[in-house]
Amino acid sequence: MTSINLRTRSVLGKTLKQAMLAGALLAAAATAFAQTDTPVGTWQTIDDHTGQPKALVQISQDADGTLSGKVIKGLGPNDQLDRRCTACTDARKDQPILGMTIINAMRKDGDGWDGGQILDPENGKLYKCKMHVEDGGQKLVVRGYIGVSLLGRSQTWIRQN
Structure with a gap:
């Protein structure tokens, strides 16, 4: 059961990092769009x-x-x-x-x-x-x-x- 928890943690950690990166990219894109709309x-x-x-x-x-x-x-x-x-x-x-x-x-x-x-x-x-x-x-x-x-x-x- 310990190996499943470690594997699950690893996958969740990678997924969380990817989600944070995607959020940062969306925020940057929204800022760029807002600047071109004004x-x-x-x-x-x-x-x-x-x-x-x-x-x-x-x-x-x-x-x-x-x-x-x-x-x-x-x-x-x-x-x-x-x-x-x-x-x-x-x-x-x-x-x-x-x-x-x-x-x-x-x-x-x-x-x-x-x-x-x-x-x-x-x-x-x-x-x-x-x-x-x-x-x-x-x-x-x-x-x-x-x-x-x-x-x-x-x-x-x-x-x-």
């Missing part, structure tokens, strides 16, 4: 005029559950670290674009996020903003508009890992 992360923006990568924007969730985004790196060929928002008319006037918060107050709304604002540091203008993820969370469609969503433009940003 704009939270780092995104490469594209220049409207050249079609070339322009900047990296880090979108994060604030303590109140809203999303905000700031420029963490310039990618353009003429991008200088000391570029400033000379066209801004609010507290960001003449502040460095690098590190600047350009998206704020975005709230979950159905399959997307809405209700916030986005700043275009090139012209200093603030726009209402809405966004949603596409392509399994690898693309973020960001729409800036005035008044109604029809009066605006959209950009597609690419998730950076």
Whole structure:
């Protein structure tokens, strides 16, 4: 009877280890899925005029559950670290674009996020903003508009890992 108990313990121990490993893998997969179902992360923006990568924007969730985004790196060929928002008319006037918060107050709304604002540091203008993820969370469609969503433009940003 002792040999059966030792064999049973061995089998149960292996089964328990396999179950724990499977649980850890499922948790990792769920975390990865959750991250692709949200704009939270780092995104490469594209220049409207050249079609070339322009900047990296880090979108994060604030303590109140809203999303905000700031420029963490310039990618353009003429991008200088000391570029400033000379066209801004609010507290960001003449502040460095690098590190600047350009998206704020975005709230979950159905399959997307809405209700916030986005700043275009090139012209200093603030726009209402809405966004949603596409392509399994690898693309973020960001729409800036005035008044109604029809009066605006959209950009597609690419998730950076």
